[in-house]
Amino acid sequence: MEFKEAKNKFVQTWGALGSQWGINKTMAQIHALLMVSHEPVSMEDIMEELQISRGNASMNLRALMDWGIVYKEYKAGERREFFTAEKDLDELAVKISRERSKREIKPALKVLKEVSTIKSDGTEAEKHFVDQTTKLYDFVLKADNVLDKITEYKDNWLAKLVVKIMK
Amino acid sequence: MEFKEAKNKFVQTWGALGSQWGINKTMAQIHALLMVSHEPVSMEDIMEELQISRGNASMNLRALMDWGIVYKEYKAGERREFFTAEKDLDELAVKISRERSKREIKPALKVLKEVSTIKSDGTEAEKHFVDQTTKLYDFVLKADNVLDKITEYKDNWLAKLVVKIMK
DNA sequence: AAAAACTTTCATTTTTTTTTGAAACTTTAA
């Protein structure tokens, strides 16, 4: 396989994977492209490589920066902006975890708490509902805490986790 | 908050959460509904509660059964089929992990391996590509293995993990 | 201060995903 072909395959695959995890395809593709790029890349080049419009590129770059996994760079003597991706995978995973926790898990927990605390002096159905949502709340909270703890290691958290788990 | 209101809120929230993680809304809603239902539920009732068509219900129930997190039940003396969800959360998480690994992570790993093994005697750009995709391959492989190991505990894996991590 | 170079926004269009519903299919009962 040739470099260009391999690069393209990687970008496409990462894009598809993103879709399956609720991240839009272009956003994942831009991220993939930046991750494997040695040098910072201009918006122009991103548009060209992925065959997307300026608006699309702009909005998805903004989103990636909001996630904290893509950075703007300014090159000396250059007017335009360039972009780079977080390339440290530990750091990348930590940031994605934090964002997803903040945006999705925490709000879900709030709702779980609300619905699990209705007072049930009622039927079997109600008792089961309270019981199950309470369990779910506890479970999700615990999982969220574990994730938090794990990613707190910051450096090499995955390697450290391997050691902890495997022994 | 009333029972009915709470139940509805839970189902809606679970549906929205599903969407954000690449699972279709109806599928997540059906799962939510079954999880908090004391008794097995008929397709008729699911259609009624979620206001969806027969086809939609049928297809998403099939998908949930393919994931192994919803079961068909037959009631004695009843013609129609009823459905229940896996209610043990440890088991649920294990099954979801396994399926996602099989459907998404494993294929991604295959591609990563392919693209990271192009021979690069070339430019800086090529060297960086090979280096980065190799790192990514190692990372994803390791993460996949950790997940595998963790969920192997089967019973109470999250609790056991908490103990391992926190100390 | 005007033009040039570039970026962002957002109403509209396009694409993708999901849902519908009617026909085909399957199983049980009469």
Next chain:
DNA sequence: TTAAAGTTTCAAAAAAAAATGAAAGTTTTT
């Protein structure tokens, strides 16, 4: 074996999500 009761399938419709591109907005240069 026929009807009844139920389930599945899939082409077409609807809904949702993403992408476009032109206008508006910025910043820099002359």
